[in-house]
Amino acid sequence: MASVREIARLAGVSTSTVSRALNNDPAVNGATREKVLAVANQSGYVASVGRLVTTNVGFVYAGGETTLGSTFDSALLSGVVRGLEQPKFDVVVINLQRDKSQDENYSQFFRRKGLRGVLVRTAASTRDVCRSIADEHFPMLVVSERFDDENVSFIDCDSHRESIQAMEYLISLGHRRIAFGMHTVPDSNHIDRFAGYKKALEAHGIPYDEKLIFRQNASFSGGASAVKMMMTMAVPPTAVYFADPLLSVGAINVAHETGIRIPENLAVVGFDDADIRHSVYPTMTAVCQDAARLGYEAALELTRMIRENGGTRIQRILPTFLEVNESTGPPGGASVRVPENGSWTPVSPGMTEVHES
Amino acid sequence: MASVREIARLAGVSTSTVSRALNNDPAVNGATREKVLAVANQSGYVASVGRLVTTNVGFVYAGGETTLGSTFDSALLSGVVRGLEQPKFDVVVINLQRDKSQDENYSQFFRRKGLRGVLVRTAASTRDVCRSIADEHFPMLVVSERFDDENVSFIDCDSHRESIQAMEYLISLGHRRIAFGMHTVPDSNHIDRFAGYKKALEAHGIPYDEKLIFRQNASFSGGASAVKMMMTMAVPPTAVYFADPLLSVGAINVAHETGIRIPENLAVVGFDDADIRHSVYPTMTAVCQDAARLGYEAALELTRMIRENGGTRIQRILPTFLEVNESTGPPGGASVRVPENGSWTPVSPGMTEVHES
DNA sequence: CTGAAAGCGCTTACAG
């Protein structure tokens, strides 16, 4: 790549003038500036050293896959951007697998990319990457996963408590035979929700029945299959809790097609990590994760770490919330009004201990 | 901020050793490295000059508002990231209003942010910003807007042709009384769709009726209101084309609530810029914009401009497409099968001229 | 393994 020296030679001026012209110094003569800029453009000049950008943080996909198109990730990123607004940082989307060379460690790679800190999205298979980054003491925060390791900072949503709450809501409506739908490959979040399902049953003396557990690919058709299967059982459930947004939506839509009435024949509690609960009919009662807020808080925590030069580990859990809409009601469809504000007070608040930190 | 000199003094070593330690030179003694890194961390050392990152491009919101959470923008950005994969660039999300100071021009601002080029998202009120950036000859491409100016590069989707196609599909099913729903504040895209609506009516000798035009805020409730209003007319339409995703979904859902049957009582063609047409019931026939592809192509064009040091202006129009799903059928609900692949061949292909460039 | 010195490319008083 051309240097100021080269541009100076080609334009017939000194390197001082080249530098001034490139930086729009008003002292430079108009014609001179034009000539220098023309030469610079033609030779594709790009400064190779100079004042570094110190306001970039990375939104890093630890695995090869960038899932930026998903509703969850996009809400997350928009929250990150909002959270970086006030600290005046910018976010760079980074695919770790693409560019990191073998002979550099993570800190070096991030420094080479000009990053002051990183928010990390990880899958089960790349948890070691997160540990390594943390071990190198590079400012980092894993978003939407949890670690037992003392030294890995993370921020995550907990849906265990609200899963119990969702189940208690169904039970309070009179349901006893409640199915559960989850992704075939459960991540820690799906496991939390499953645990909440079981815990609520146990607390209310309802026996756990393996036949009511439906594992499907997280897709519309997975939710559709699950509903078809459960409704053709000898004794179908009267309610179901789907621990995944796509399964939930697929379930609600196949109900129309098959003539199953929601909530009269089947009360559905879904899971929502964006706003899809409002785009189906009937609007979906759901355990909701506020992805934008998760991203927002993550951005604030990371910039605080950067400002304070590292310091203490962050291990934060944000709450989810149960929003009651129209897809739930008592078994058989006795008339029940949806509360005005979509909230519902748990029957036995004692068992759903709060642990926002 | 601390310099290598300062770190050297505090750690009791030379600046050479500081530099080596910071860059993980294997020659440095382990204990020395630890000491230097400890000092550097404590004093919050950040290199202030050095080798610049030359692989960043900006995803720039020209106005103050970043609409990254929308389905359109998130699909767009995920396409951009995919398009930057092979040229090995990274994308930085930039809010122009936030950081640009008055005494620097756009090129200077972008150079200060370390950007090699920018993809610009603009609103009607910030079209002048796009013109200025282009005038400064900074590598740029406006995404999802059109300019008559010769020197502003852009890439956009055209929904005019497919709006005509959508209308012809409805007409071919036997509809004559077809309503149109659009956003109250129409952007150039909504205007294109409206023009397509009118052109198709005219081509088939169907009189234009202002009473069948519904302008609503782009929201679920806007779509719901429109449907309620049109279905209580003395002579309701038998079909409607909604030029906006939220209006379309709101329309489909309120139909269930009011007992209106889709497509039997009202055939609905919507507009989709993501994947929402598959999350409603019945699945929505829609004119679809492939936002991810738009972003992908934009990224390829921009990196090509950067590689070739500017050069020619890009003014590219990508096609949209009509996808036939279950929300459309003949008036009164005569039985019609949805084609297997969701495609439909226009009745009079002659009038829908192709202009992909 | 380390430091003094030279070097990197760009920028900036200083002098005219």
Added chain:
DNA sequence: CTGAAAGCGCTTACAG
């Protein structure tokens, strides 16, 4: 308005 020279902070042969 421009250039020669000094300077910026970091890096890197070179010598030990």
